Amino acid sequence: MEKLALQGGNKAVQSSQNKFEEQTRWPQMGKDELNSINTLFEDANITTHPVIRDLENAYSERIGSKYALAHHSGTSALMAAFWALDLEPGDQILVPTGTFWASAIPMMWHGLIPVFCEIEESAFGLDLAAVQKKWNPNVKAIVIVPLWGIPGNYGAILEFAKENKLLVIEDASHAHGAMYKNQPVGSFGDISVFSLQGFKLAPAGEGGILLTDKIEYFHKAVLFGDIYRIMELDTPDRRFAATSFGIKTRIAPVSAAIGLNSLKKLDKTNAVREANCERLSEALSTYGFACYGDSTDWHRTYFEFVVRLQSNSVNILSADEWVTALTSEGCDVSRPRYPLLHEQPFFTEGAFKKVLRIEESKCPKYEPGGFEKTRNLNDQLIKFPCFTTNDNDVLEEYIEAIHKVGTSQKEVKAFFTKEKMTY
Numbered sequence: 001m002e003k004l005a006l007q008g009g010n011k012a013v014q015s016s017q018n019k020f021e022e023q024t025r026w027p028q029m030g031k032d033e034l035n036s037i038n039t040l041f042e043d044a045n046i047t048t049h050p051v052i053r054d055l056e057n058a059y060s061e062r063i064g065s066k067y068a069l070a071h072h073s074g075t076s077a078l079m080a081a082f083w084a085l086d087l088e089p090g091d092q093i094l095v096p097t098g099t100f101w102a103s104a105i106p107m108m109w110h111g112l113i114p115v116f117c118e119i120e121e122s123a124f125g126l127d128l129a130a131v132q133k134k135w136n137p138n139v140k141a142i143v144i145v146p147l148w149g150i151p152g153n154y155g156a157i158l159e160f161a162k163e164n165k166l167l168v169i170e171d172a173s174h175a176h177g178a179m180y181k182n183q184p185v186g187s188f189g190d191i192s193v194f195s196l197q198g199f200k201l202a203p204a205g206e207g208g209i210l211l212t213d214k215i216e217y218f219h220k221a222v223l224f225g226d227i228y229r230i231m232e233l234d235t236p237d238r239r240f241a242a243t244s245f246g247i248k249t250r251i252a253p254v255s256a257a258i259g260l261n262s263l264k265k266l267d268k269t270n271a272v273r274e275a276n277c278e279r280l281s282e283a284l285s286t287y288g289f290a291c292y293g294d295s296t297d298w299h300r301t302y303f304e305f306v307v308r309l310q311s312n313s314v315n316i317l318s319a320d321e322w323v324t325a326l327t328s329e330g331c332d333v334s335r336p337r338y339p340l341l342h343e344q345p346f347f348t349e350g351a352f353k354k355v356l357r358i359e360e361s362k363c364p365k366y367e368p369g370g371f372e373k374t375r376n377l378n379d380q381l382i383k384f385p386c387f388t389t390n391d392n393d394v395l396e397e398y399i400e401a402i403h404k405v406g407t408s409q410k411e412v413k414a415f416f417t418k419e420k421m422t423y
């Protein structure tokens with residue numbers, strides 16, 4: 001066995017940083033995107049160009065939703081979604097503590113209270129037991145997030161939502177192209193949202209899409225932020241056309257044009273990511289990592305490739321030790337980046353009250369600590385890069401690095417012990 005890089009041996013990854021960046025390049029902007037932007041200039045329309053409708057129609061068609069409204073970000077689409085549901089200030093919404101903040105905080109601008117719940121290890125979805133425990137009669141809705149692209153536990157949570165008559169907001173920002181029981185992710189919410197931000201699977205630069213089958217929700221989202229569409233309404237809501245509700249969320253056509261191109265290529269780009277992540281998964285699963293490949297119920301996408309170190313007999317190293325050893329072999333690996341939301345200063349210091357603006361007596365208290373399940377889960381996670389091209393010699397070097405560390409775990413452990421490196 002080759003000497004570990006930790007002990008002064010050669011790194012398994014010998015390729016240059018440039019080559020790594022080429023093979024993990026994202027987003028992949030090219031001639032198609034340039035041509036689509038050129039059209040906007042030729043048409044001399046960079047604000048209301050019909051490409052926005054084209055983007056919306058393409059999402060409606062692909063997801064099978066009756067209505068789509070493009071926004072300038074996923075966050076603004078979520079703001080519109082929480083507003084459109086017509087809930088009352090003080091109503092509560094169940095939401096995972098392990099997600100990006102935009103799944104939760106936008107609701108607070110409408111006086112809605114996030115009730116944080118644990119996530120679970122089988123698919124990073126909401127934990128059913130936690131959700132059952134947190135339910136109370138003031139809970140009116142639930143946010144589901146297919147984290148990293150995995151819609152694994154949709155079934156149980158959607159069943160729970162149905163039983164308890166909860167509205168469902170699906171924050172599908174990580175999961176363009178994923179399916180649950182042969183139905184597209186993005187079609188499970190009363191309102192569903194995709195972020196089209198530049199790192200996402202169908203990037204637009206900045207953008208978001210709101211999808212729904214219910215015309216009332218669509219109209220409310222229009223009232224929230226799309227002044228041109230208010231003028232088009234053939235309902236009494238049209239009377240608000242002169243003022244709107246004071247917020248503007250429409251996407252820019254440049255973003256819409258890029259987003260439309262990305263959506264057209266989505267299946268191809270997803271397939272490359274998937275094949276590459278599966279190659280890494282093969283190597284990683286040898287050493288006891290859960291890699292979250294597809295199951296019979298769901299097809300995932302690889303927005304980010306996050307794996308979990310399961311504690312079992314083949315595993316000697318901790319997640320941190322794996323990260324240090326792989327980093328020394330030249331791999332770009334890290335711990336995933338979502339801290340538990342409920343214990344961030346915005347919540348624990350009460351800063352959220354400036355946004356929530358409901359009676360003090362109704363304001364929730366968010367305490368740090370607790371949520372051991374999600375915390376333990378986070379401690380076991382490692383993020384690998386997604387390789388995005390078919391030229392994957394750097395990927396092969398990563399696989400070599402995984403085997404090098406995996407087959408030398410005892411030596412790596414001994415090295416850390418000798419060096420008194422503790423994690």
Ligand SMILES: Cc1ncc(COP(=O)(O)O)c(C=O)c1O
Binds near residue numbers: 073074174197206
């Ligand atoms: C789960 C999730 N929801 C919502 C958003 C917000 O999207 P945007 O950045 O387009 O506002 C993000 C962005 O990273 C996200 O990861």
